[in-house]
Amino acid sequence: MCGIVAYIGWQDAMPIVLDGLKKLEYRGYDSAGLAILEDKKIEIRRVAGKVAALENLVCENPLVGSIGIGHTRWATHGVPNEQNAHPHMGVSDRIVVVHNGIVENFLELREELVAKGVEFKSETDTETIAHLVEIYYRETNDLVLAVRKTLKKLKGAHGLVVMSTVEPEKLIAARLGNAGGVALGVGENEMFIASDIPAIVNHTRMMTFLESAHLAVVTRDGFMLQDLEGDSVNGVVEEVPWDAVAAEKGKYRHFMQKEIHEQVRSLADTLSGRIDYESHRIWLPGLNLSAAKAKKIKKIFITACGTAAYTGMVGKTLIEQIARVPVEVMVASEFRYADPILEEGTVVLVISQSGETADTLAAMEEARSKGTEVWSIVNAIGSQAMRVADGSISMQVGPEIGVASTKAFTAPVLDLYMLAVYLADLRGGLEEARRIELIEDLLSVPSFVERALAREDQVREVAERYKDMQGALYLGRGINMPIAYEGALKLKEISYKHAEGYPAGEMKHGPIALVDEHMPVIVIASQDPWYDKMVSQIEQTKARNGKVIAIATDGDERIGELADEVLWIPAVPWLLSPVVTVIPLQLFAYHVAALNGLDIDQPRNLAKSVTVE
């Protein structure tokens, strides 16, 4: 959840750390801090609030030095004030730590430390780490050993970096469990450390990623990896393919708006390299799938969190309709506690933008422990969910910075569609004419999305009329039911308005009681097999004086007459309609929040990568 950046080299560390922290603010932004080491002395600056506040503070009084660590926080233990902001120091001010994760045995460790006379300066769990390293250092005179001993004491999942005056020419980075990544960036006589690629990709693309229970001793000249016993381990440095420019806002006001508009390109990118245009066949080599293996699949169990889980729900219809393989969907936070029945022939498929979400990774572990094959659809290159899966499909959409997910919703829908066609083909259940039709439809998606995006002005006008609404109901059915959930999630995430997504057929069993002239009902009524049902839904809502905002297909006069407002979309084959119906809902949420002057890219209480349970 939190973001970590560190630097050791020949340049001034402070601007590098600050710039990296800004790129990581999507991970948490309630307080920030940095520490710079110079002349065997550590100077710390910390603030409550965002990295911009930290930048203002250090601008007045810059810290000079070529070794530094920084942190942007999403509070778990202790309120987001200056005292609780990282870095945290041990008692003697010789050792500082930045940390991402939760020390699950924090109370126990704190008691032990207090009994030894340690005085705590903050309410955080992280401070225990700083004290433990300090105590073990006193005992051993060996910083790396002290960190290893500390790691062995910690329960939970962690990413951390330690800097010290006792061994000043090195930083120690470590990872335990699934608290998010720790990337090491290799430069010329300089090294970078960060929780995620965008923080350091401006400086180097040569990176390696720490595995769980490994630590890196990082100096200006490079790094050495070891496990918790101190035995050397290998790390492969690879060039990450992302373009740093992709993490800039460009002409847009917010990353979210930019990412909504990027979907024409990101959808084309997710298709790229996967379609043989001659034979009209899909190829997903990352899954390591043969026809024989595909035929043995009896069920796909999709598990994911948030927006990714809604993608999975769309995937259920796609895979069941196209490949006729049964699919079950469960949110990942429930999966490992549900003791899921994973019979032979079941594949567990996780979907994750970050590839770091703690619940999703725990679901993967649960599936693994039951001997089940695990696949992933992931965006973040090098992430845990990508690396540990037996087969993986990369979303290929580039960094997503806005906390509210947009392009990482639509791309995996296409990935799941491709998976469905691929499976159907391998299992021998797809006639050639049908396959060609499915592929032709797929290829048109980026242009449908482009046409839907071209109506942004119209969506903004509707948002202006509804920007003061108290809340909204979103209704969808069949393949567009998850779009109702996703539309409602987008609105609540960034505008803080209460919004509920509902299967339209359930409206009469309760939510209809909410309908009056103040409650807008957003109805997804595209040309899909559930269209007539959605029209009667609009009629039922109008009969109760409800205000209807419909998502409808160009030229649909019936809905044009019935609804109060229509957000028009181009005609699209129904299996692919969710990728298009979601566009006006993303834009609507965005403009309602923008018109209310809210902090769209960093909404309150949220974080983009939820690496704690």
Ligand code: G6P
């Ligand atoms: C957080 C984010 C959501 C995201 C979810 C799953 O809650 O705020 O936007 O959908 O995590 O994230 P993942 O990285 O696993 O897709």
